[in-house]
Each structure stands twice: as structure tokens, then as C-alpha cells.
Amino acid sequence: MEVPGEFSDWMGIAVAEARAALATGDVPVGAIVLDADGAVIGIGRNERELHQDPTAHAEVVAIRAAAAATGDWHLTGATLVVTLEPCVMCAGAILASRIPRVVYGAWDDKAGAAGSVYDVLRDRRLNHRVEVYAGVDAEVCSALLTDFFRGASGDVAP
Numbered sequence: 001m002e003v004p005g006e007f008s009d010w011m012g013i014a015v016a017e018a019r020a021a022l023a024t025g026d027v028p029v030g031a032i033v034l035d036a037d038g039a040v041i042g043i044g045r046n047e048r049e050l051h052q053d054p055t056a057h058a059e060v061v062a063i064r065a066a067a068a069a070t071g072d073w074h075l076t077g078a079t080l081v082v083t084l085e086p087c088v089m090c091a092g093a094i095l096a097s098r099i100p101r102v103v104y105g106a107w108d109d110k111a112g113a114a115g116s117v118y119d120v121l122r123d124r125r126l127n128h129r130v131e132v133y134a135g136v137d138a139e140v141c142s143a144l145l146t147d148f149f150r151g152a153s154g155d156v157a158p
Contacts (some may be wrong), residue, residue, distance in 0.1 A: 007103050010034065010081040011137045017045040017058065018083045018144050024050040028144045029084045033066035033099070036077030042066030056087035058082060059090040063097050075099045083141040085112035085134065089095070091120035095128050103133045105141025 010032060016071050017030025026046040033042035045062025050052060059082050067073045079101040080086075080094060086102065091113035094102060102121060107133060113120040121130040 001094065006038065007081070007133060007136045010038075010079075010103065011083070011105055011141070013043075013143070014058075014081050014083050015140055017043060018141070021045040021047070021058070022148070028051060028148050029058040029082065031062040031080060031082040033062045034079045034081065035070075035073065036054070038079075039070045043077070055089065057087065057090050058084075059086055060093050063093050063099070067097065073097055079103060081136075084108055084145065085111065085114050085116055086121070087111045088113040088118060088120060091118075094121060094130060095126060098128055099130065101131045101133070103136050105135070105137050106145060107138070 013032050016028040018028040021028045021030065024047065026049045030045045032040050035041045042062040042065035044058045044065060046058050047056040047061055059080060061079055062080065066075055066078060075097045078099050080099050081103045083105045084093060084102045085106065085108040087108065104114060107116045109116050111117060115134055
């Protein structure tokens, strides 16, 4: 599936949010929600460490911001762009908010729920399915995570 060029531009905004998560010691994951016209209506980054909240994943923070900005939890025309493949919890939030399209960068081969470990977003048994674009700027998104975890383990990053 060919990936539209604007996805990379959008991912750049999410990457900037991921980098900002480093200031609070959070895993560098960033997300944005765009309306049907491509305007940013929600921004989020991991804030689990910042708020000691296990649900404060970048996607959930961005979805909450988008719902607040629109005054509606139905985000039916929106696109979620996130630097890391959503987990099961975030996939549930995406489905609950009716977001029809997700764009992500790095695959999560341990907890991914958009094609890697699970494919919750496209599960035909559920009442809502999502169009998924994977691997957008994957190298940049993956490098942020690799560098973070190498630093956390005391290894020297290359």
C-alpha cells in the first residue's frame, strides 16, 4: 500500500512530541490526531512517569485532547499518527473513539495491536475497523526508542 507523502510530515510532529517525552523520563512516544482536513486537533506524548498514570500513553493523551477540542468523543473523520504501534489498550481507545485511520512508525513486536502481535484494529469480529498505515519513518521512530532503552540499561548508544 502506497503511503501518502503528508504522512511523513505528520509523523515529524509526532516525533517532536516523542522527543519532548524524554524531559520527563517517559518512553519517547508521540502522537497527534488530525481532523478530516488535516488540522491538528490533539497532541500527546507518553506521560506515565510524569503523572504516575499507567493509562497516559501518547495515543490516549492525544485522543483525550482531540475529544476536548471538538467537544465530541466521536472522532469519525480523524487520523491518529503515532511513533510506535499502538498497544491493546490504545487500540481499544482508538476503536471506542471511532477513529477510522491510524498511521504509525515503529513496530512493537512485544505488545503491538495493529499488526505485529495482535491486529485488534482490523479484527472483523469487532464493530469498527481501522485503516492502518505502518512503518512511516520507522527508522527515526525506532532509533528514538533504541537510544532511550540503551541509555536506560547503561549501554553506550552508537
